[in-house]
Structure formats: structure tokens, C-alpha cells
Amino acid sequence: MSRVKEDNDLVVPGDVLFNGSNLYANQGTYEANDKIYSESIGVVRYSGQGVEVVPMSGRYIPEEGDVVIGEVSRVSYSRWTIDLNSPYDGTLGISDATEEYVDLDEDDLTDFYDVGDTVVVKIDSVSESMDVDLSMKDRRCKKLSGGRVIEIAPAKVPRVIGKGGTMVQQVNDRTDCNIIVGQNGQVWIKGDHANLAVRAIKKIEREAHTQGLTDRMAEWLDDQLEKEGDR
Amino acid sequence: MTASKEDIEWFDEEGKRVDGREKDEYRDTTMEIGVLDEADGSAMVECGNTRVVASVFGPQDLHPKHLQESDRAVIKMRYNMAPFSVDDRMRPGPNRRAKEIGLVAKRALEPVLELERFPQAGIDISMEILESDGGTRVTGITAASLALADAGIPMKGMVSAMAAGVVDDTPVLDVNGKEDKEGNADIPVAVINYEDEEESDEITLLQMDGDLTQEQVDDCISLAKRGCRDLYEEQKQTVVENYEAIRGEE
Numbered sequence: 123m124s125r126v127k128e129d130n131d132l133v134v135p136g137d138v139l140f141n142g143s144n145l146y147a148n149q150g151t152y153e154a155n156d157k158i159y160s161e162s163i164g165v166v167r168y169s170g171q172g173v174e175v176v177p178m179s180g181r182y183i184p185e186e187g188d189v190v191i192g193e194v195s196r197v198s199y200s201r202w203t204i205d206l207n208s209p210y211d212g213t214l215g216i217s218d219a220t221e222e223y224v225d226l227d228e229d230d231l232t233d234f235y236d237v238g239d240t241v242v243v244k245i246d247s248v249s250e251s252m253d254v255d256l257s258m259k260d261r262r263c264k265k266l267s268g269g270r271v272i273e274i275a276p277a278k279v280p281r282v283i284g285k286g287g288t289m290v291q292q293v294n295d296r297t298d299c300n301i302i303v304g305q306n307g308q309v310w311i312k313g314d315h316a317n318l319a320v321r322a323i324k325k326i327e328r329e330a331h332t333q334g335l336t337d338r339m340a341e342w343l344d345d346q347l348e349k350e351g352d353r
Numbered sequence: 354m355t356a357s358k359e360d361i362e363w364f365d366e367e368g369k370r371v372d373g374r375e376k377d378e379y380r381d382t383t384m385e386i387g388v389l390d391e392a393d394g395s396a397m398v399e400c401g402n403t404r405v406v407a408s409v410f411g412p413q414d415l416h417p418k419h420l421q422e423s424d425r426a427v428i429k430m431r432y433n434m435a436p437f438s439v440d441d442r443m444r445p446g447p448n449r450r451a452k453e454i455g456l457v458a459k460r461a462l463e464p465v466l467e468l469e470r471f472p473q474a475g476i477d478i479s480m481e482i483l484e485s486d487g488g489t490r491v492t493g494i495t496a497a498s499l500a501l502a503d504a505g506i507p508m509k510g511m512v513s514a515m516a517a518g519v520v521d522d523t524p525v526l527d528v529n530g531k532e533d534k535e536g537n538a539d540i541p542v543a544v545i546n547y548e549d550e551e552e553s554d555e556i557t558l559l560q561m562d563g564d565l566t567q568e569q570v571d572d573c574i575s576l577a578k579r580g581c582r583d584l585y586e587e588q589k590q591t592v593v594e595n596y597e598a599i600r601g602e603e
Contacts, residue, residue: 132600134592135465135502136510136547152467152509159547161467161507163592165600178596180505181393181412183471209412209474251423251472277505331600 129168133160139173150175165331182208182276182306184245184254189262191271191304194239197231204243207273207306210252214243218257240266240310242302262302269300269312272320274327276307281330282323289336293322296343318346361535363521370520371531372401379515379527379580384496384591386503394504396591398496401529402486407496408479409504415475426471430459432493434482454490455480461494461514461543461558467507476506487533488516491541494558499588511588514543514558515580517573519565524572526580538563540570542577546585553582 126138133139139151140158147153150162151173160166164175184190184206192212196203202214216224219234235241242264246257257263274282283290283303294301299313301323311319322343329335364370374380380401389395394409415421432455436443458480466476478501480493491514498512518528518539525532528539543558556578561570 132593132596134511134589135508136545138548150507154509155552159509161509162505163502163596177505178599179394179503183412209414209471211414252474 125168125173127166129166131166132163133166133175134163135159135161139166139175146172148172148174150177177277179275179277182206184208184210184212184248184252185305186245186248188245188305189242189260190245190306191240191242191266191302191308191310192256192306193271194235194237194241197235197237200226200231202231202235204241204256206254207308210254212243212245212254212256214256214258218246218255218259220258235265240271242266242304242310266302266310266312269310270316270320272309272311272323274307274309274323276305278327278330279303279305279307281335282309282326284336289326289339292336292340293319293326293343296340296347297322315347315350318343318350321346363532363536364523370525372529374527376523376525377576377579379583380529382584382587384499384587386499386591386595392500392504394500394502394506396496396499396503398492398499400488400492400495400527402484403488403492404482404484405489405492405496406481406483407493407500408481409476409497409500409506411476411504412471412474412506413477415473420475421473424472425468426466426474426476428459428463428466428468429475429477430455430462430497431477431479432458432482432490433480434485434489438482438485454493457558457560458490458494458497462497462501462512464555464557465498465508465510465512465545466501467509470507485530487528487530487539488541490514491516491543491558494543495584495588499591502592510545510547510553511585512543512545512557513581513584513588514541515577515584516541517577517580519563519569519573522569524569524576526576536563538565538569538573540573540577542574542581544578544581544585546582546588550582553585554578 137160147158160175162177164177192204192206195205200216204212243256244260246255297315297319299319302310382400384398386396388397392408397406432451434443482489494514520532520536540561545555546553
């Protein structure tokens with residue numbers, strides 16, 4: 123009935139995190155012989171009722187409610203298939219895509235979204251067999267035009283967004299770019315200083331686990347902007 | 354001309370082996386993870402002159418579709434020796450031996466993986482033997498386990514593997530190429546390791562090749578298990594060092 127590790131410790135699969143079973147074994151952990159073990163490389167977080175291991179690597183696995191950036195990979199009779207940079211593709215049905223009336227035999231679905239289009243979509247539901255249903259019914263969802271998409275490790279997404287969106291907002295403001303971060307590690311960037319924004323995002327990803335990063339990034343961005351101004 | 358089997362002096366007057374090791378000493382081992390950029394996870398393990406790079410891709414889409422399982426991920430395991438890994442050129446491409454080793458290595462790793470988490474997906478694991486001096490399958494398994502952890506695939510514990518063998522009727526740990534080829538027998542063993550040593554007694558690979566007595570088998574297995582535990586400690590240290598460096602100073 124005791125914590126075996128400290129908060130923020132780095133653990134590997136098979137490490138014991140807790141003796142006893144009166145704590146919930148959350149994400150990244152499993153319970154066996156009255157103990158809780160880690161199942162991935164990551165950082166331990168204890169909370170009042172549970173313990174979790176925040177993994178340091180791994181591919182994106184769709185979860186209900188996530189807002190992600192995907193690319194349309196196929197247009198069928200009444201739905202789109204969207205590549206989410208994950209082992210599982212998403213399906214967007216016509217009724218979840220638009221409020222408009224669409225006559226399936228007359229109208230062309232590619233008028234809405236065509237193969238190759240980049241879209242922000244919300245994950246509506248994920249079934250047991252990992253069928254992923256998508257929806258556009260969220261104010262953040264839209265088709266993205268122009269700009270570019272870069273990839274970061276899905277495990278680093280929370281850091282890039284920052285507490286309450288502060289980190290991405292800061293990069294946004296200073297570089298005059300539009301930046302959208304998908305939970306699946308796809309980041310869309312468009313604007314004047316897009317190159318700098320890309321470098322900033324990559325820097326945040328690299329230094330994701332260091333303290334006081336938000337303030338350091340502010341300084342770094344001002345610095346870089348000044349250098350660009352000189353040229 | 355090579356000496357016949359009986360003429361080889363397996364131990365010198367101090368009881369040291371052909372390469373100067375004690376009977377229960379394994380070769381110097383170095384491990385590194387994240388050696389490949391494109392792979393989801395990768396690791397290189399060198400055990401004496403044996404050198405293996407393991408890579409992991411996935412979970413990802415699995416093709417052809419008929420291989421998919423509706424309730425779990427499927428592992429594709431590849432064991433391959435580079436043409437330059439042995440003294441004579443190795444004929445490239447899969448052969449009977451490589452297929453068998455791929456299969457047993459897959460079975461050695463499967464029990465720790467949470468495959469039900471990824472229905473219909475596939476996980477590609479590849480072990481490339483760059484240099485071979487005995488013990489390639491066990492070194493490959495040790496490397497693959499590190500690569501799987503590096504890829505962030507959920508697993509119950511870390512697998513490590515090591516062989517023990519018999520030369521001159523004496524059990525020895527971690528046989529090298531010469532001891533393997535010309536000795537009496539060798540027994541590769543893979544173990545699932547947890548932090549608590551008492552719990553780590555699940556063996557996921559055990560093969561045997563050669564002539565030996567029952568006592569020698571028991572001795573070899575306990576020697577190999579001891580070696581696996583030490584390897585596990587090294588695996589753990591490698592992971593912690595690598596990831597603490599990524600984490601930076603806090």
C-alpha cells in the first residue's frame with residue numbers, strides 16, 4: 123500500500139509503481155499480483171486516486187473527442203476516408219460533414235473535400251475494433267487551405283500546446299502565423315514567418331521536458347525575429 | 354589446418370576460456386537505442402563481436418488484409434544475416450534457419466506485448482545481424498525488446514536473452530562462435546524481466562542443440578538466467594540514460 127517511485131521518475135516496462143491495489147491503474151500502467159506496474163517508457167504521475175505513466179514515445183491512437191489534422195485519402199459514394207497519421211484511418215460520413223442537403227446521385231462529394239485536402243476533424247467515436255468515426259460538427263473543424271503541415275511526436279503534443287494553449291498562442295502572436303496543433307502530432311502552419319514558426323515548434327518538441335520553456339521560448343523568438351529584421 | 358575437436362584446449366591453466374573469460378562471465382556488451390531515425394523504435398546491441406541492429410515499425414496498417422486479426426495486432430518478425438556477417442560470404446535472402454529463428458524470436462517476445470490493444474494492426478520487427486560470432490538470436494531478442502520499448506509499444510516487462518553452453522563437459526555462459534561451433538552444446542534462453550527479481554522466472558525461449566547431461570542442462574539454464582538478469586539491468590540503464598538525456602536537466 124505504498125508508492126514505490128517518486129512523481130516524475132522515469133520508468134521502464136516492468137517497473138513496480140505501487141504496492142497494493144487501492145489505486146486506479148490508469149494509462150500506461152497495468153495491475154497484477156496486487157501491484158501496479160509500468161507498461162511503457164515514461165514519466166510517473168501519481169494523483170489522489172490513480173497512477174499513470176505518461177509515455178515518451180509511440181504512435182497516435184485515436185481517442186474520442188480529440189481534434190486532429192488529417193488528409194483525405196479516399197472519396198466514396200457517401201463518405202470520406204481520412205488518413206490520421208495513425209494505424210487506423212477515420213471515416214467521415216456525409217451527415218457528419220455538412221448541414222446542407224446533399225443528393226448523393228447528383229452532387230459531387232469532391233466539391234466538399236477532395237483527395238489530398240487537409241482537414242481539421244473531431245473524433246466522434248472509436249469502436250472496440252478501432253473503427254474511427256469522424257465529424258465536422260465542432261467550431262474548430264474546417265478544411266485548411268494553403269500553409270504546410272509538419273509532424274511532431276504525438277507524446278509531445280501537450281507541451282507544444284502548453285497550459286491552456288499558452289505555448290502555441292505565444293508562437294502564434296510573435297510570428298504572425300496561424301498554427302493549429304492536432305492531437306495526432308500534425309501541426310498546420312500558415313503565415314509570414316512560417317519558417318521561424320516551424321523552427322520554434324521543432325525546438326519546443328526537442329526541449330519538451332525542460333522547465334520554464336514558455337519563457338525561454340519567448341526570449342528565443344524575440345531574438346530570432348530581431349536577427350531576421352537585421353537582414 | 355584446424356585442430357580436431359579433441360585437441361582444442363578450452364581452458365588454460367587458470368581456468369580461463371579461449372577468449373580469456375571466466376566460465377560464468379559474458380562478453381562485453383554495449384547497447385544503444387534510437388539508432389535509426391525513420392523507425393518508430395530501434396536499438397543496436399553488441400555482445401563481443403556479435404552486433405545486431407533491431408528496428409520496429411508500427412503499430413501500422415497490415416497488408417495483405419488476410420493476415421489481419423480482428424482482435425489483436427500481428428507481429429511480423431524478420432531475422433536476417435548480412436552477407437558480410439560471417440567469414441565466408443553468407444548467401445543473402447531468407448533461408449530455413451532464418452525463418453526458424455524469426456519464428457522463435459517472435460514467440461519469445463509475444464507474451465510481453467499488449468497486442469489486444471491494436472486490433473487489425475501489424476507490428477514489423479526486424480533483426481539485422483551485422484557481425485556474427487555466436488549468440489545472434491539471443492542478442493537479436495535483447496535488441497528487439499529494447500526497440501519495442503523505444504517504439505512505445507505497451508509491454509508487461511523487458512525481455513532479455515542469453516545462451517549458455519557446454520565445452521569440454523563444463524557449463525559456460527554466453528558461448529562465442531568457436532565454442533558454439535566446436536563445443537558440446539548450447540542452450541539459448543530468453544526471460545521476461547520485471548523490476549522484482551523474484552517474479553522474473555518466465556522463460557519464453559529455450560532451445561537446445563548438442564549432447565549433454567541433465568545436470569548440465571540445469572546448470573546451463575541457471576547460468577543463462579543469471580546472465581539475462583544482468584543484461585536486463587544494462588537494458589534498463591541504457592533506456593534511462595537515453596531518455597534522461599532527451600528530457601534534459603530539470
